Amino acid sequence: MPKISEAQRQARRDQISQAAVEQFAARGIHSTSMANIIDASGLSSGAIYTHFSSKDEIIAHVARTTVSSVFSRLEEILNSDPLPRPELLITLITERIAQTNVPTGFIVQVWAEAVTNPVVHNAANEVYAEAFEFFREYVVLWLSTGGGLDPRQARAQAPRRARLMISLIYAHILQTPLIDSHNTCDFVNDTGDLFTVLTR
Structure with a gap:
């Protein structure tokens, strides 16, 4: 049997993940079974379980890769x-x-699942840690160049402001699928004002 290359393996995992996300978005995480994912992917159950041992593992994988795609090259x-x-x-x-190819409604479902599901909970915390580290580093640079603080002061203030920036983005993600009147442009404009007020 010929060996599968890493690129082929990743392509197959992406195929499964996309099928799963479509099912999660349409049915909800709890109402989606592995059988639904298998049918949507067009693959055999053996092929699915070669790459993922459970639905939880698929959810965690999608959560991690979505954030990585958002922050790649940033x-x-x-x-x-x-x-x-x-x-x-x-x-x-x-x-x-x-x-991204992942609806914000799915991300909200992941957060809800993470409250009681240890596998998804760990993935959600890894995602947060990755985002936090990026923003913390950004804020240190921002405060020490454009903010007029010395590096020591910037490092001291960075965690609080990094958490604030993440909270604003999470608020956007939460409101997008839940609030019919949510407008991204208005949110972004208001975010600038809010960030200025809260970080004085």
Whole structure:
């Protein structure tokens, strides 16, 4: 039997993940069975279980890869001169979230699942840690270049402001599928004002 390359393995995992997300979005996480995912993927059950041992593992995988895709190449921003203002960075990230293949409604379902499901809970915490580390590093640079603080002061203030930026993005994700009147443009504009007020 010929060996499967890493690229082929990843492509198959992506195929399964996309089928699962479509089912989760249409049926909800709890109402979606592995049989539903298998049917939607067009693969055999053996092929599915070769890559994922359970529905929980698929959910965790999608949560991790979605955030990685949003933050990929954002590290380049940390080397830009000048750095974008915080509200502009949040704008960029909300735009990237909208461009992913994962509906924000699924992300909200993942958060709900993470409350009681240890596998998904761990994935949600890994996702948060990745986002937090990026924002913490950004805020240190922002405060020490555009904010007029010395590096020590910037590092001391960075965690609080990083958490605030993540909270604003999470608020956007939560409101998008739940609030019919939610408008991304208005949210982004209001975010700039709110961030300025809360970080004085």
